Each structure stands twice: as structure tokens, then as C-alpha cells.
Amino acid sequence: MKTAIIYTTTYGTTEKVANYIAEKLHYKNIDVVELKHNTDFDVSPYDIVILGASVYLGDIQHTMSNFCKRNLEVLLTKKIGLFICGIEPELVRQDTELEMAFPLNLYNYALATAFVGGEINLEALNASQKFITTSLLGIKESASFIQYDLIDIFINQLQIASE
């Protein structure tokens, strides 16, 4: 199955997850694409399309939102997996962030969806982001909260549903 893993990232976590998924998928023909430099990427040749983005103050990168809107019709003909990176600890809020991240009909149509956790590298953030992270999000040290077990479940779900 020809597969595209298309992602947006600000500090590299979503790229890390996209590459992890590419390594773990059983398929051979996989392209991993950073959307920011390929906004006109053509998904039509692919059987499976996995879209990944990260959440900042409740929103994913606009490059991904706009791509989904522009390509909605063709995306709704593909086998779809959707994931987001974020550090929200509450399950209900994680679900809400995931549901709000992509167009609702794409979210409902997807074969697999996942909130896979995230990372904070305080040294990489600018002053206002650092303030938000330490004061509002309560993260005082750089840390990784990537949930590889959830990524593995996401991969399995997508593969089983695609067969």
C-alpha cells in the first residue's frame, strides 16, 4: 500500500513521531513529508494518508488545517490515520483537542486517530512560550511525554482496518 505520512511540526516532536510510524508500518512504499515546505503535496497517488500535527494553545498549525480543507474531497477517498502531539494530561481534553484538530467529517471518517503525547524542550522556547509552558501548563523542566504504546496501537489499528 502506497503510504504518505504528512506532518507539521514546530520543534520536531511530530517529525520524530512521523518517522517512528514510518519505521514501524509493515508497508514498504512510504513517503514522509514535512508539509511546510510542500504545501501543494499531491495525495492522489496514495492508498493510505496519515496526517500528524502538534497543538499550541488548542490549535494545530494552520498549514495542516488549510491543507485538510483544500484536499478534503480527495482525502475522503483514502484510508486515513490522524494523530496529534500535545502535553495535555487530561484524557477528555486530549479527545477534544484531537476532535477539534481536523475537519469533523475527516475525523469521523478516519480509520485510526490518536493523541500521542509530546515533548517540552524549555531551552528551545522563546520568552512568551516559556512563560506559558512554566506558568500555564505547569511544566518546569524539559521532558518527553511521548506515548509510544499509543502510537503502536494507532499503527496496528490502521493496518488492520486497511487490510
Ligand SMILES: Cc1cc2nc3c(=O)[nH]c(=O)nc-3n(C[C@H](O)[C@H](O)[C@H](O)COP(=O)(O)O)c2cc1C
Ligand atoms: C507555548 C506552548 C503552548 C502549548 N499548548 C498546548 C496545548 O494547548 N495543548 C497541548 O496538548 N499541548 C500544548 N503544548 C505542547 C506541544 O504540543 C508539545 O510541546 C509538542 O510536543 C510540540 O510538538 P512539535 O515540536 O512537533 O511542534 C504547548 C507547547 C507550548 C510550547
